[in-house]
Amino acid sequence: MRNYKNGIRIFIYAPSDYRMRRVMEVYGDSAEKTKKNIRRSNEARAAAVKNSRCLFLVFIFSQNFS
Numbered sequence: 001m002r003n004y005k006n007g008i009r010i011f012i013y014a015p016s017d018y019r020m021r022r023v024m025e026v027y028g029d030s031a032e033k034t035k036k037n038i039r040r041s042n043e044a045r046a047a048a049v050k051n052s053r054c055l056f057l058v059f060i061f062s063q064n065f066s
Contacts, residue, residue, distance in 0.1 A: 016038070019038055020034055020035070020038070023037065023038060
């Protein structure tokens with residue numbers, strides 16, 4: 001994303017205790033399984049951002065809409 005003059009990065013997150021409760025509620029997972037899945041999800045998201053797989057967002061924010 002550094003190559004795009006008008007690109008910005010936005011990272012939206014929820015507090016870890018909320019994420020834990022929500023995942024356990026939706027999927028019925030145990031606390032241990034929930035922690036493991038959240039950690040795996042965080043690692044995958046970090047790798048995607050690092051590898052610039054967010055090109056669609058970069059494209060949108062680098063366009064001049066005026």
